[in-house]
Amino acid sequence: MSTELILKIATGALVAGLLAVAAWWARKHPNRSKEYPEQVRLPKVVPFIGWLFLGFGLLMGLVSFAYAPSPLGSRITAVAIFLAGLAFVLMYRNWYVAPRAHEVAFRTVLGKEHVVPYGDIAHYRVQVMKGQPILTVKSVHGAKLSLNIRTFDVAHLMTAIDFHKVTGHWPARADEVGGGPAAEKYPSGN
Secondary structure (H helix, E strand, C coil): CCHHHHHHHHHHHHHHHHHHHHHHHHHHCCCECCCCCCCEECCCHHHHHHHHHHHHHHHHHHHHHHCCCCCHHHHHHHHHHHHHHHHHHHHHHHCEEEECCCEEEEECCCCCEEEEEHHHEEEEEEEEECCEEEEEEEECCCCEEEEECCCCCCHHHHHHHHHHHHHCCCCCCCCCCCCCCCCCCCCCCC
16 A cells, blocks of 8 residues: 555545534534524534635635636636535524424524424424435424534423324423412413
8 A cells, every 4th residue: 555545544544433422512512592492503513614615715715806817717616605604604503493492492494483383393304415304394484494413402202202102192291280480371270
């Protein structure tokens, strides 16, 4: 074996190992919002990639637009890289999921917020895409949530889905009796 081949194999193994460790760490330490700890956000690598693309696109744009004989393709590429970086940063800023005991709240990549009570779920499906289980939930009002259930902890939602599979109906909210925060909303009737 040549030294060049050994270096290529070692570099590939190192990169694959680093990616595996980063993925494991991101699953073990979900990125929670500081203001609202129930909200789980996208991994921190998403804004890192976004800012990297923004910086590279900006530098490439400055060079391609300032240099007069530059080809049109380099200008288009610079704008596309800059817009891709902007999309990554906005995607990270907007998206979150907050699974709760009786509902799941989430915000889409475009910033639209939804709260789907488990009783309003019209359709759900778990499918394997590239070895990862992806849960897709659609509400009766048209809201759609798709996420990797290995990356994001949606134990409450999965418990409600299992309950629906067994009983044929969704779990009902329990009335809060006594000194709970919703005691005035849901009186016990006694």
